[in-house]
Each structure stands twice: as C-alpha cells, then as structure tokens.
C-alpha cells in the first residue's frame with residue numbers, strides 16, 4: 001500500500017512536471033544548505049508540531065507515527081521543503097485537510113508545490129514510520145538524540161535551529177513503561193492495552209532540543225527549593241542510587257538558583273526533569289525540561305576522587321546553564337555552536353569552582369586548554385573559532401580543539417578585558433533581548449560594544465574570526481613584544497605578565513608567567529637553563545605550580561619550533577624536572593612531552609643511548625612516589641618506553657603477578673595493555689602471552705576488543721597487512737574505539753617502516769570515514785595513523801596526497817594538516833639537528 005501510494009504521487013508529479021511547472025523541478029541538496037535555511041527563515045514562522053508515535057516493545061518493531069505541522073507561510077514563490085532523512089517508503093500519506101497531497105521526495109526532502117498551500121496558516125498531516133537512526137533503541141527503552149540535525153531522521157520537519165517551534169507529543173507505549181519529554185505530562189491513560197502519555201505544549205524550542213524517552217525506568221521525585229524535579233534512571237544498585245541521589249538533586253537546585261541570580265531571568269521552561277542512561281553518548285544533553293545524562297557520570301562509586309566529584313558537579317552545572325545559554329537563546333546557525341558550549345563551561349566554572357577549594361583551578365585550566373588548543377593552532381590546518389558552514393550536514397566537522405579549548409580561553413580574556421560586572425550586564429541584556437529566539441556572536445559583540453569605549457568588534461575579528469596564535473619575544477628593552485604576524489598586521493590584544501629574575505649579575509626572563517596569555521612565548525636559552533637549574537627550589541616563584549606549568553608550555557612550544565638545544569637536551573631536562581615534581585597535573589604534562597619527544601624526535605640510535613637511563617629514572621620514580629595517581633602515570637610511561645631486556649622482564653613480572661609494587665594497583669585494562677606492549681616489544685614467541693591474557697580476561701566486551709586488536713600486534717607483516725585491509729570494509733570499523741587501539745599498534749614507531757604503505761590508503765578512506773563514522777572519528781583516525789610516524793617518507797605521502805587533490809574538502813584537508821603537524825616538525829627537527837630519521841624505525 002505504501003509503495004502504491006508513492007507510485008501514485010510520482011505519477012502525479014510527473015504529470016505536473018509535464019505541465020511545465022518550474023517549482024517541481026526544484027532540487028534541494030542533501031542536508032540543509034545555508035540558502036535553504038535562510039529562505040525558510042524568511043518565509044515560515046509560528047510553527048507547531050503535533051506528533052503521535054506508537055512505540056511497540058522490542059528494538060526493531062516499526063514505530064508508526066502521525067504528525068500535523070501547522071505554520072504561517074508568507075511567500076508562495078517556491079516549493080515547500082520539509083526535511084526527512086529516511087527512506088521515502090517510510091512516508092505513507094500526506095494530506096491537507098481531507099485532501100491527499102502530491103509531493104516529490106528529493107535528496108532526503110519532501111518537496112510540496114506551493115500551489116497546494118496558501119499565504120497564512122497551513123496545516124499538513126503526515127502518516128509515516130519513524131526512522132530509527134537517532135532513537136537509540138534497546139529492548140525495553142529508547143531515547144532520542146537529535147543534535148545537530150538528526151530530528152529529520154525520525155520524523156519530517158523543518159530541521160534548523162532558527163525555526164523554533166512548539167511541540168505537543170502523544171506517546172503510546174507498552175504498559176509498564178515510563179515516558180518523558182520536554183513538556184509536562186497532562187494525562188496518562190490505558191487505551192487498548194497500551195499506556196498513552198499526553199504531553200503539554202512546549203515553549204518555542206529548536207528542533208535539535210526536542211526530545212523524549214520511553215521505557216522501563218525507576219524514578220524519584222523531589223522538591224528542591226520549591227521546584228519539583230523528577231529523576232528517571234536505570235541503575236539497579238539501590239545502595240548506589242541512595243548514596244548519590246540527594247547530592248544530584250541538590251547540585252541541580254544550586255545551579256538553577258545561581259543561574260537565576262546571574263541572568264536575572266527565572267528558569268524559562270515549564271518543568272525540570274532529567275533522565276540517566278547507562279551508556280549515553282555524551283556526558284549530558286541539554287533538552288529543556290528533560291536533560292539526558294550518562295548515568296555513570298552522576299552515580300559515583302563510594303570512594304570517588306575529588307576530580308570525579310568536581311566533574312559531576314560541572315556536567316550538572318553545564319547542562320543547567322544551557323537552559324539559558326543555548327535553549328532560551330539559541331544560535332542562529334550551527335557555525336555558532338561553540339558559543340553555547342563556551343558559555344555553558346564558563347558558567348559551570350563560576351558555579352562549581354568555589355565548592356572545590358582543594359583544586360588549583362588556574363593550573364587545571366592552563367593544562368586542560370592551552371596545550372590542546374596550540375596543537376591545532378600551530379598547525380597549517382588550523383581554523384578560526386567561528387567557521388563557515390555551508391550545510392548543516394557538515395556540522396560535525398566544526399567540533400574540535402579550537403571550539404573546546406581555544407574558545408574558553410578567549411571568553412575568559414573577554415571577561416578580563418571588559419570586567420566581570422560589564423560581562424554580566426551584557427549577558428543579561430543579550431538573554432533578555434533574544435529570549436525564545438536566536439542570536440549570533442555578533443549580536444552579543446554589538447551589545448558589549450555599546451557599553452564600552454574599547455573596540456570589541458575589532459578584538460573579535462582577530463581572536464574569533466581569524467585562526468592562528470600570536471608569537472612573542474623579549475625585545476631589546478626587555479619587554480615582551482608581539483612578533484610580526486605572518487598572515488596580516490593583526491594586533492593580538494591581551495594583557496600579559498612576565499617576570500625578570502636577576503641572579504649573580506645575570507638576567508633570566510620568563511614571559512607569560514601567570515599562564516593566561518595565549519600564543520607562543522619565545523624564551524632565550526639562558527633563561528631556559530636557569531629555569532631547569534632552579535626547578536624544585538623553594539623560591540616563591542618556582543614553588544608556584546602555575547608558573548612552572550606556564551614555563552613548561554613555553555619551552556615545549558619552543559622545542560617544537562626548533563628553538564633550543566635539541567631533542568637530547570630536551571629529554572634530559574624532562575627527566576630531571578620529573579625527579580623534582582610532585583604536582584600530579586604537571587607530572588602528567590612532563591611525561592606526555594617526554595614520550596612525544598622520545599618517539600618522534602629522537603633517532604633510533606639516540607634512543608638507544610638514553611634507553612637505560614630513562615627506564616631507570618622512571619622506574620625509580622614509580623617506586624618512590626606515594627601518590628597512587630602519580631604512580632599509575634609513571635607505570636604507564638615506563639610501559640610506553642621500556643625496551644631493554646631488563647625493562648621487558650619488569651613488565652613481564654608485573655603482568656604475571658610475580659612482581660608486586662606497593663601501592664600500584666593494576667586493572668584488567670592495565671594488564672591487557674601490558675600484554676600488548678610485551679607482545680609488541682618481545683623478540684620471540686609472544687603469542688602465548690596474548691593467549692594467556694585472552695583467557696584471563698573475564699569481561700566479555702574487553703575480550704572481544706582484544707580479539708579484534710591482536711592481529712594488529714602480530715610479528716608477521718602479512719597478518720598486519722591483512723588486518724589493515726579489513727579496515728577498508730565499513731562493518732570492520734563499526735567499533736571505533738577498537739579500531740583506534742589497533743591503529744596505534746599498527747603504526748607504532750617501532751613498526752613505522754612497515755606501516756608506511758598503509759598511509760596513503762588510510763588517507764583515501766577519509767571521506768568515506770566521515771560519512772560512516774561518528775563526528776570525532778575522522779580526526780582520531782588520522783591522529784592514530786600518523787602519531788607514530790616521524791620519517792620524511794611519511795610526511796611526503798600526506799603532502800603528495802593533498803597536492804594531487806587541489807579541490808579536496810576544506811574541513812578534511814585541515815584535519816590532515818593538523819594530524820601531520822607533529823610528523824612535519826619531527827622531520828624538520830631532524831634536519832636542523834643533523835639526525836637521520838629514515839632509519840628511525842627498526843625493521844620489526
């Protein structure tokens with residue numbers, strides 16, 4: 001019957017087309033193009049969706065739906081385009097009143113000729129089968145996740161953030177299921193053996209924020225400061241739930257109260273519930289009235305660390321902040337997605353930090369944001385915070401370190417520049433002006449610009465709309481000055497601090513001493529030497545971990561630019577500093593840089609020269625430290641670089657339990673990765689180790705993951721080749737985390753020579769990977785592919801690949817340039833310091 005209907009409509013369309021109707025030939029491209037977005041914004045308003053879905057038990061039975069879309073149309077010069085990113089056979093019938101409507105199904109769109117519509121109010125009713133793609137169905141529950149443009153995979157609509165709409169939802173579910181959505185529940189009834197939930201009409205919201213969940217859930221309702229909230233969850237461990245639930249409610253209550261005060265706007269939506277899922281894709285998703293969370297992030301174990309507890313408070317504050325920043329006022333187009341994220345983090349930090357005085361928040365901010373932002377911003381493939389987005393279907397490519405790491409730095413600078421009171425005043429005006437509407441970054445800049453004599457628009461042009469990082473050095477007057485901007489004459493305005501120390505008649509200069517400035521701060525060799533000489537001294541400057549962190553970041557950036565005495569001296573400095581460092585965040589940072597320098601910048605003979613010493617230092621520190629977290633960090637670093645017979649034996653005895661290091665607790669994951677390293681670095685028969693580990697591994701998910709990864713570790717090159725070949729099939733890339741594990745061994749520096757032949761095919765797969773994978777997968781695929789390669793041959797393969805493809809997609813080209821930045825720097829460094837990286841890889 002469905003097919004017949006489709007045929008009939010095609011026939012009608014064919015006839016109309018024959019009558020030379022221009023509109024019917026309109027072919028919207030896949031996704032939502034910026035042009036379609038703008039046209040619809042101009043011509044459609046006051047949208048309401050009334051949606052009914054009949055949800056059966058089980059994860060594969062069809063969900064039958066009917067919706068009525070009503071809206072005002074103020075132009076009839078073009079066909080009406082609805083988005084439905086599903087098979088056309090899922091549409092049963094489209095009607096206006098009693099009249100069946102002909103339509104065309106083109107590139108995931110329903111196209112309706114405007115002759116069937118009128119200026120003013122229209123109402124279209126569609127019978128359809130819901131698409132499953134974004135319904136996350138399990139046997140006894142399901143939930144939607146429609147961000148960024150995925151509502152249209154479920155039902156037909158205008159799927160763009162600036163066409164806010166009201167929704168009324170009716171869900172029929174199996175009896176015994178709960179149901180929750182953005183609107184409050186009006187009624188629950190039993191009809192024909194099913195539960196029928198009717199939800200109240202929502203406030204105007206963007207389509208990516210519309211949400212519902214249904215299934216078997218436990219629930220708890222509590223009143224927090226006069227606001228009634230319901231928590232839905234799946235956790236069966238009642239003790240765990242009881243231990244956590246009061247705190248979870250209180251954290252929400254506290255966040256909402258803080259936000260109402262800061263914004264001077266009462267909580268803008270009808271009700272406030274939240275739903276916890278055992279393996280939700282993100283930490284949380286800010287659906288108004290029904291926030292979704294990853295259950296383990298909120299229900300903590302008994303001895304949860306202070307970091308875990310702060311992470312929980314932060315995710316709750318983050319999602320709560322979105323109710324105002326993102327939900328009440330929404331970006332106009334997804335290129336501004338960074339804005340809601342940066343505001344949510346910015347508010348969350350203000351809400352949560354005072355409750356955790358034992359944490360050094362400045363050091364955390366420094367190490368969590370700057371190094372990751374620089375990693376992209378120093379590369380040739382960097383992008384501005386605010387990017388161009390031609391089609392919503394590419395929204396996933398916008399996400400990355402510049403949005404998550406650089407944008408928060410820039411927002412913090414803006415607040416410092418104009419002052420916290422003016423920032424708050426501006427944000428209040430912004431929220432009030434655009435309530436239940438949409439706004440762009442420039443709208444906020446416009447508000448701020450009117451309140452201050454400073455030129456904020458110009459500042460924004462440099463920091464938000466153009467890429468790169470500025471470079472600074474001490475000038476002849478010993479003042480930190482910006483070096484010439486290589487792209488244009490940009491002035492990167494920011495307040496900078498620096499310190500000068502005079503000792504024994506010599507000056508040492510420390511630029512950006514408080515770590516808040518953004519850019520590359522060049523240091524002279526004498527000051528770097530002074531820094532490492534005095535590392536660990538009781539001097540008040542050197543005992544400040546933020547100062548040490550800021551200088552270590554400067555020195556790493558200098559090292560990557562070839563400023564300094566070279567890789568061997570760098571490795572020595574890192575080892576020496578580690579012996580004097582007790583701050584866990586700084587130990588992790590030093591160990592990370594040490595390992596990158598070790599594998600990417602030292603030649604094989606150089607590594608051999610330092611091998612014994614490095615292993616000995618790390619092992620001693622591992623034994624010596626009392627801190628369990630730091631001990632684990634040393635264990636992982638030791639495992640990463642150990643290569644001598646002695647090192648291999650130590651790892652083997654840790655793995656088989658013959659050696660017990662006091663205070664070092666190895667998880668099943670640790671044992672598995674030890675087995676991997678032993679297999680990779682073992683000279684002879686290592687299959688036994690892997691097989692033993694496979695037998696010992698009890699968790700079925702981890703077992704399956706091991707079976708997947710093991711061929712990538714094989715000493716037999718043909719086995720590795722066959723494994724790589726298998727990745728070309730989409731179904732073998734389904735478990736992306738497994739693939740990434742395998743890639744890091746396949747391309748391990750010790751195997752880089754034999755892995756060169758995988759580089760080009762890996763690049764050739766990238767476009768397909770973007771279509772079939774999660775939004776973060778292309779970046780991670782590239783990163784884990786190139787992270788082990790430091791040879792000129794590897795760099796040349798990537799350069800040649802891009803050279804042959806001048807029209808290669810802009811976003812993907814950037815991702816390649818980002819992923820190969822370290823490879824290119826290693827090649828350059830080898831030239832400068834006269835190493836030969838061709839032989840860097842042994843022939844294992």
Ligand SMILES: [Zn+2]
Nearest residue numbers: 318322341344
């Ligand atoms: Zn967010």
